[in-house]
Amino acid sequence: MSDNTLFEPDNEHNRKLKSFVAPDDWTNPEPAEMYNLVVIGAGPCGLIASAGASGLGAKVALIERHAMGGDCLNVGCVPSKGVIRAARAAAQASRSAEFGVLSSEPEIDFTKAMNRMRELRAGISHVDGVERYQKELGVDVFLGEASFSSENTIKVDGKTLHFKKALIATGARAARIPVPGLWESGAHTNETIFSITELPKRLAVIGGGPIGAELSQAFARFGSEVYVFDNSDQILNREDQDAAEIVQKALVNDGVQLRCGTEIKKVTTEGDEKIIHYDDDSGQMQELRIDSILVAVGRAPNIEGLNLEKAGITYHKRGIEVDDNLRTANKNIFAAGDVAMKFQFTHTADAAARMVIQNALFHGRKKLSDLVIPWCTYTEPEIAHVGMYQADAKDQGIETDTYVQELDDVDRAILDGETEGFVKVLTKKGSSEILGATIVAAHAGDMISELTLAITHGIGLDKIASTIHPYPTQAEAIKKVADSYSRTKLTPFISKLFKKWLAWSRG
Template identity: 35%
Template sequence: MKSYDVAIIGSGPGGYVAAIRCSQLGMKTAIIEKYATLGGTCLNVGCIPSKALLASSHHYEEATKHFEDHGIEIPGEIRVNLEKMIGRKQSVVDQTTGGIDFLMKKNNIDVFEGLGSFKDATHIKIEGKDAQEIEAKNIIIATGSKPGNLPFIILDKERVITSTEALKLKEIPKHMIVIGGGVIGLELGQVYKRLGAEVTVIEYMDRILPTMDAGLSKELNKVFKKAKFKMMMSHKVQAVERKGDEVIVKAENKKGEIVEFKGDYCLVSVGRKPNTAGLNADAAGVKISDRGQVEVNEHLQTNVKNIYAIGDVVRGAMLAHKAEEEGVFVAETLAGQKPHINYNLIPGVVYTWPEVAAVGKTEEELKEAGVEYKAGQFPFRALGRARAGGDLDGFVKILADKKTDEVLGIHMIGARCADLIAEAVVAMEYRASAEDISRMSHAHPTYAEAMKEAALAATEDRALHV
């Protein structure tokens, strides 16, 4: 029987990063993955493939709607080759997952293909291609999450689908009904809207992106409506029925009326749930909560002292970069170091266009906590770079403590915000004041100037370019 210092069940961003860091710190490490490719949901059916399709569909939209404004004329009809687009997406996935294979070899990490389950607290049974039993002093659970569903919806994975199936459709829907106005539904809804589908978004709450700052939700909703999405807020889905190639969704609006929607595809994107199926956690004595999460303490340690859990399978935001930070945290804890994670400073990003990004507290959270704050906001359309590129939608908003001027939250929507949010994280990690940001030189012309201007607006209400 092979023995290891650390064995990790699951090879998503949390699992494979934990494995690399454990190996770097001198531990003999194994990783167990039930699928044939490493990388988990993120690399195979999540972050990476969805961004590939978002990029391809964005190019198509630019060519059909905006190239002419730039003096670029394309003779003949511009058409979508969906098969080729999906094929490119898969090649991006293959290259990325292949990169993880390389990293495992480079770091001398043993990879086992099969379903890993606990025999007891120090032994893992592997069922599948590499069927065997291994022993480990420490074990990290990194089994991630899977798409959630409503109890009355039957997912046939043909017409009533999850994000996994939406990434490999063989045709462009005529009318895609999206249940859920969160990140996944909006991103994939935008992909198919760009390619020519009619898209209806049905959201139970009174706004899309309900966990983000309300200003961001309002602005993105405005952009989507302008693009002719049908946005149905405050609608509670009651039934989903398939009849041949038609899907019928019934929902109750805030007046109590039942409204019916008909389409040829229905994407169910109502969040994700922790994936502990097949783990046999009871055999190791590991506690699972009523919500299906592995229970952990502040050190990400379960109730069994040598077993840890990270990523989507534990509490907190279900984000790949949060899982990565936790993977490093556990590895360094096992090595006797004292790492830390500031969960308040893990950014959230929505990769629609315009992109949406945020870090820290929202206005709603500050009001609820009774914190006195000031807000500074600057519109992208006032930036020279935004006008030059034609991406005018959006703004940057900075929230700062009214007395100390320390930045408490930064919320943005616009071009390149997925990258721009890193400046906000750095500033807040070093406990910058709004004035600190306002006095830093930002290159001109850039989208980043909106940060400086919003900081000026928050400091003394003296933004220079509005």
């Protein structure tokens, strides 16, 4: 995260944000003789771990080198969802005639939309603020660079902190992919894109993963001419293919122009224009002139300067090596969140922080592999997933059944005009046991929790089928999937008897 751009533009909202998460007048406390837990990194994982441990009576120190709240608050989840919501409002206004609401095309004030995001971000930033953690939660907060000086000491701001246990939760940052001329052209990442004040007329997005898909759709809805480059055949290539195809179609309908199956060779600059030189899907060299570039591919762990060798901690280019209990090679030091884990989500960092508290302070044996982790991509429609994909089950030799409910047969989705999507549930063959689920819907991220709960606690489709769901809701699609499973339990003999009974009951 860049200190130079995080609080740009210089306005009242960003000044308020800075006053909470990186105040210029902060004085680090004098270290205690010994800390039960020292946490490096004040993103979601570090914040939750330090607050939770302190609340249980542990003496805790928290070290942050940039801004409290980490990527999530400052340059990730919070600002992106603020921008996405504004873009969604623009899209809804442009569709209003479909619902009998006659109005002219909406006039979009991009600067105002971005300022709204900054105001809301600042408004919630006190929750992650330095003052709250030190004065209300009892955590010693140190702002500065942390570096291990031994297996049980850390230096920060010229002071030495002694610890019994430590947690590295320094997160990850946007990777600087090696494309000649790219960074010299002034390309953005998520760390800088939310600081812009003017809508780029032509925007190239490199990467068709979740961040690229979300922001390309948002900027297209604001009115940018958006191009997405990805070397795969389609965007969101790690998701269920049927789900990814629906979202890809939605992006195209919003005006996003896809350059899939391409490889960017270099970027040159002429005046204010950036020129992307790339091989298209047929191997022919092409050029595209644009005004701004957003790089939305690749993450790099924040491990530089930590002096990990001094603490006996092993690591690789993807991050710090940990076992299933989130312990590093130094058994008194843990690592969690984006710096050490495959699933880089705020809610996963939250869960991992709670694991670390139990394992570090109470000699627990909580395992990362036991977590059931859902995720969501916040395009419109959204894609949410939990558990296994079909390919995962096949790799493990598990035979499966698949149940699908299309939204175009769900009354609420029809009434909402949101019929592009489905609920797909994967079960163990011949069983109601849920192995995985994918939802494509306007609010898929809200809907997936029911199926996450089911997998976590061994609740099968048979139990969901016997659960009353309110009508009309789009979540009724989950009940319809469960009903599909129930119908498979009707043997030919029972089905025949049931039909005879129906005929008799009708007279």
